[in-house]
Amino acid sequence: MKNNTGRTVKLILLNVFFIIICIGSLVPILYAISVSFNAGNNLLTSRFSFIPKVFTLDNYKAVLIDNPFLLWLKNSMILSVATVVLALGVSVTGAYAFSRKRFAGRKSILYILLLLNAFPSILSMFAVYRILKPFGLVNSYLGLILIYTGTMAIFGIWNLKGYFDTIPVEIEEAGKIDGASDLRLVTKIMLPLARPAILVTSIMILIFVWNEYIFAVTFMTGSEKYTLATGLYSLQATEYTRNWPVFSAASILVSIPILIIFFALQKYMVSGLTAGGVKQ
Template sequence: MKSNKKEVLKNFVIHVVLIICCIISIFPILWIFSSSINTNNSLVSTTIRLIPEKPTLMHYKSILFNGPFLTWLTNSSIVSISTTLLCLVLGTTSAYAYSRFRFMGRNLGLNVFLILNAFPNILSIVAYYKILKIFNLLDNQLGLVIICTGSQLIFTVWNLKGYFDTVPVEIEEAAKIDGATMLQMFCRIILPLSKPALAVTAMFAFMAGWNEYVLAMTFLITPEKFTLPVGLWSLQQNSSSYATNWPLFSAGSLIVAVPVAVVFLLLQKSLVSGLTLGGVKG
C-alpha cells in the first residue's frame, strides 16, 4: 500500500514538473503570437493578455504580400531542400562504404570527421569566403548550399554508418546469392530498412539549411537572394516602415518556424528510433 502511494506521488511530481517545463517552453511562442496579432507596435504590455483587445491578422497579410518575404521563402526552400538532397545522396553512399568495406584510411577518415566536428563553422568563415570568391560563388545560393552540405555531412555519415552497422550482413549475402548487384542491395534492401535514420538525417539537414544565419548573412549580398533569417534581420535594419514594426517581425518569425514544425511532425515517428539506433555502433 505504501509503495503504491509512493509511486502515485512520484508520478504526480513528475507530471507537475513536465507541465511546468511545457508551459515555460510554450510561453515565448504564445507571446510572439500575441504580439503578431496586436494592433499596438509593442512587444510588452502593462496587462497580461495572450489575446489582445483588438486582434488582427493584417501583419501576416502585410508581410506575405507587401514585401520580398515570398522571395526569401523561395530562397530558403531552395537552400534547405538542396542541402537535404545532397546530404542524403552523399551521406548514404559514404556511410555505407564506411560501414561495409574495409579499406586503407577508413579509421583515419572517421576520426578526421570527428575532429572537424569539434570546430564550429564560424572558425572557417574566412576560408569559406576566399574559396567562394575564387569560384565566383559569392552572393550565390549554390555556394551556401555547398557550405551547408559540407558542414552537415559529418553528422550524416556518422549517424547513417551507425545505423547501417545494425543491419545484418546476412541479408545482403542472401540477396547476393540470389544474383543481386551491389547497387540493387543498397537501393532495395539497405535504404528501405534505414528509413528512421534517413528521416533523422533529412530533418537535421533541412534545419541546417533553413535556419542558417551567419554564413548566409556573410555570403549573400543582394536582398533578392536573402534567405528568411537574413531577410528578417534586414527588416529591422532598413530605414523603412519595417524597422520598428515588432508585430510584423513577430508574424514573420512565426511563419519561418512553421515549415520546420511541419517537417518535425511528419518525421516524428522515425526520429527517436533513428537517433538511438544510429548511435548503437561506431
C-alpha cells in the same frame, strides 16, 4: 506494496515536472502568436498579456505583401531542397562505406570529420571565402549549397553510419546468395531498412539550412537573395524601425513549413534518432 506506491508517486511527480517544462517552453511561442495579431507596437511599455489588445491581421498582410517574404521563402526552399539532396547523397554513400567496408584509416577519418565538425563554423569563414572567391561562387546559391552540404554531410555520415551498424550483415549475405548485386543490395534492402534514419537526417539538415544565418548574410548580398533568416533580421535591422508585431508574424510564417514537415514525419523521429547511437 510500498515499493509500487513509491514508484507510482515518483512517476507522477516526474510527469508533472516534464509537463511544467513543456508548458513553460510554450509560453514564448504563445506570446509570439499573440503579438503577431496585435495592432499596437507598444509591447515594451505595456503589461504582459496573451490576449491582443486590438486584434488585426494587418501584420500578416504586411509580411506577405509589403515585404518580399515569398521571395525569401523561395530562396530558402531552393537552398534547403538542394542541400538535402546533395548532403544525403554524400551521407548515405559515405555512411554505408564506413559501416560495411574495412579499410586503412577508417576510424581515423571518422574522428577527423567529427573533430572538424566540433569547431564553430565562423572560424572557417575567411578560409571558405578565399576558396569560393576564385570560382565566382560568392553571392551565388551554388556556393552556399556547397557550404551547407559540407557542413551537414559530416553529421549525416555519423548518424546514418550508426543506423547501418544496427542492420544485421546476414540480411545482405542472404541477398548476395540470391544473386543481388551491390547496387541492388543498397537500393532495395539497405535504404528501405534505413528509412527512419534517412528521414530524420533529412529533417535535421532541412532545419539547419532553414534557420542558418551566418553564412547566408556573409556570402549573399542584396535583398533579392535573402533567405528567410536574413530577411527576418532585416525586419529588425535598426532600432528605430522595429515593429515587433510584424516581426512575430514573419517568425510564425517561417516556422509553419518546418512544423508541418516535422509533424508529418514525427513517427520516424524516435527510432531514427535513437538507433543511430547504438554502435560505433
